[in-house]
Amino acid sequence: MGFSFIEIEEQKSRLIFLLFLFLMLFYFIVAWLLIIPFNLVFFSRISGVFLPTLKQMLIAFILAVIAGAAHWSISVNGVVARALASIGARPVDEKDIFHVKFKNIVEEASVAAGGRRVEPWVIPVSALNAFALSDFSGRAVIGVTEGLLAKLNRSQLEAVIGHEFGHILSGDSIMTTITSSLFGIYSSLMDGIRRIFESGRHTRFSRSRGGGGVYIFLVLVYLILAVTKFMSKLLNMFISRQREYRADAIAVRLTRNPLALAEALHLISRGWRGAYLSSEHLASIFIVNPVHNNLDESESFFSDIFSTHPPIKKRIAIAVDMAHINVKNMEDELKQKSVPAERMSSTIQEVEQPEEDRWFAVDSQGQWQGPFAFGQMAAMPWITAETWVHKEFDSKVQYAWQNDDIRGLLQGNGAQHGRYSCPRCNFALKDVLYEGVPLWHCSGCAGNLVERSKIMRILTRRQQGFSAEVEQMGKVIKTTVKHSQISTKAGGSFGSAQLFNCPLCRRPMRRQFYNFDYLVEIDLCLYCDIIWFDKNELEVLQFLYEQHDELK
Ligand SMILES: [Zn+2]
Ligand SMILES: [Zn+2]
Known part of the structure; x- marks a missing residue:
């Protein structure tokens, strides 16, 4: 590459030397200048105030070495992590x-x-x-x-x-x-x-x-x-x-x-x-x-x-x-x-789920039923902790409560396994990619569940095309913003609406606008920092953002 290892090492040592020298010089000057008010206040020395004694010079030098070394180690240790944090x-x-x-x-x-x-x-x-x-x-x-x-x-x-x-x-x-x-x-x-x-x-x-x-x-x-x-x-x-x-x-x-x-x-x-x-x-x-x-x-x-x-x-x-x-x-x-700039009518891509174990279970008549996918078992009311179960291709029969995963599932902790269900229609949410961003999609109502930290990615990407319906909804919202009818329209519709529970933590979600520039209705869980978008709402938000972006 034209830069040998030795050259870079030499440059590094030169850099350390120069910067350290610079720091020492800085602290020496600081120490020297501090001696001036010290002399003024405590010895009332007016004459020769800028020329400290030899002893004072020596003290200033020692202080400079100590301060320079401390400053150096503070600023060099973990410098990359600090810079990354400061630019977010x-x-x-x-x-x-x-x-x-x-x-x-x-x-x-x-x-x-x-x-x-x-x-x-x-x-x-x-x-x-x-x-x-x-x-x-x-x-x-x-x-x-x-x-x-x-x-x-x-x-x-x-x-x-x-x-x-x-x-x-x-x-x-x-x-x-x-x-x-x-x-x-x-x-x-x-x-x-x-x-x-x-x-x-x-x-x-x-x-x-x-x-x-x-x-x-x-x-x-x-x-x-x-x-x-x-x-x-x-x-x-x-x-x-x-x-x-x-x-x-x-x-x-x-x-x-x-x-x-x-x-x-x-x-x-x-x-x-x-x-x-x-x-x-x-x-x-x-x-x-x-x-x-x-x-x-x-x-x-x-x-x-x-x-x-x-x-x-x-x-x-x-x-x-x-x-x-x-x-x-x-x-x-x-x-x-x-x-x-080719647009796709839908950028939703299904993510391949890892091959799941399937299970058999004994029903109330004593018959083996199955195979069931793991998530399906939660929907079978006859499967209880006392039900005999066994994994497909595994002859070991056990009680449902003996398996940690199934016990968790029966206790209603299905969410811990990443199997969330739609807050609107209860369908199992699917892991999908939308504009290349991982999120959860409901194939029942076409709603999307998105972590708030990922929304900026969706808004900056431009592969998703918009249906006439989305564009129409976007235009209506734009005129609403222009005539600032926010307060009259918003307040009423929000109060009476049925609120959703967060698919992750089950707490009630908060219904609100995405923000006051983009009046798209969303449901937000403040605990999980996650947003539910009903059908088309995410697309409308994207449409509005792009229109705004193009004006800039
Ligand atoms: Zn749904
Ligand atoms: Zn939540």
């Missing part, structure tokens, strides 16, 4: 088709790149973005947003993942992960001190006698932190702008498909990048800056220093050049590709 990323869902595709691509890239293990993570937002994280322990993560999984085709996705692999292989990713985490600690510290400062201004500090000293202390700390944040930002940006071109080049080498990279970058640059994804200090881990800024798009000396990302237009131009076409052609072809 989650591990892939092994049952979700899009997630599994993403995981497979990461594994393939891992093989192509010599077996470096990388964890795939997903951010549940509709924005288009991707990131890489890694640390000194060897942990490496590649993450993408749900929006990216929904809107990019396989080869475009491969290009983006190749790009992120580039960051991990070249060691850039450790650099951005560690530096951004150092800044994270600074900025939260600065916020904390600003808060103390602001609350203290009105209360005890201003009234107490030594207040002046504390005041000066706080102002100094605040200033130092502001300056340091600025300095460290400078440092970050000196490192970072070239790394994006380098990772693009590695992506092309891994995938041999510069056109897919150009297309992916083009789509990402046109889409919403997820401005709220990260606090500012984490911007450098993303493939494009989550916050669009004009600085990134310009190429002045000034922006070379201050921007974390190079102009995306230039990156696209380079990739397009490698594919031997021009930008205009690429854009036209991309437009044509996306127009037909």
Whole structure:
């Protein structure tokens, strides 16, 4: 890959050395500046106030070493986990088709790149973005947003993942992960001190006698932190702008498909990048800056220093050049590709259930009956704890109560085995995939039971086509919202309606609108965080969301 192991190790040690030096210097300056108010307040030394004694210098140096080491270990330990938590990323869902595709691509890239293990993570937002994280322990993560999984085709996705692999292989990713985490600690510290400062201004500090000293202390700390944040930002940006071109080049080498990279970058640059994804200090881990800024798009000396990302237009131009076409052609072809966007009348796919044991049971006449599927037995009133049963192809006869699963079933704990029944018509719910997302579907009433955390995935994906009925329902809801008849219409119908019990926990569900932008009636279990959609309701919600999305 052009980056030898030794080179990366050397770069790592250089990085540790530089950052540690930077931290020590920072704390030395802080300690030095703290000596000034100390001298002012306790010794009333006005002359030579900025020149501490040799002893004080020595103390400042020792403090700097201790504080620097502490700061270093705090910010390096578990840095990947902290960054993942702060951007709200989650591990892939092994049952979700899009997630599994993403995981497979990461594994393939891992093989192509010599077996470096990388964890795939997903951010549940509709924005288009991707990131890489890694640390000194060897942990490496590649993450993408749900929006990216929904809107990019396989080869475009491969290009983006190749790009992120580039960051991990070249060691850039450790650099951005560690530096951004150092800044994270600074900025939260600065916020904390600003808060103390602001609350203290009105209360005890201003009234107490030594207040002046504390005041000066706080102002100094605040200033130092502001300056340091600025300095460290400078440092970050000196490192970072070239790394994006380098990772693009590695992506092309891994995938041999510069056109897919150009297309992916083009789509990402046109889409919403997820401005709220990260606090500012984490911007450098993303493939494009989550916050669009004009600085990134310009190429002045000034922006070379201050921007974390190079102009995306230039990156696209380079990739397009490698594919031997021009930008205009690429854009036209991309437009044509996306127009037909094949829709399916139904994206529901049944998930193959694992082969189940079947059972025989002795009825009241002493006759063997069966075979029954496990779930069926709950519906046979004559099967009790005292009934003789045996498994198919297994001659061992036992009482029903002797088998833990059947006992659970007879006690009404069928739900523990994932066999939920429809809250409307009591049919057994089936495990299905809808837009590639695992959920439960009732083949009796066509309702769907969906975990709330998975709804964003359904809303960002675009394979489901809509029937005339769904579109009609969607349009009615849209006009309702426009004329804000919410209060009059909603209140009445909700009160009188029969409420459902949650198929998981049996508690009554709450009937409400999905939210006030999308007036789709749903039943929600707050305990299980799960939503029941009656027939067509999920499709209508999707239809409304897509219409809204296209206006943006
Ligand atoms: Zn049903
Ligand atoms: Zn529940």
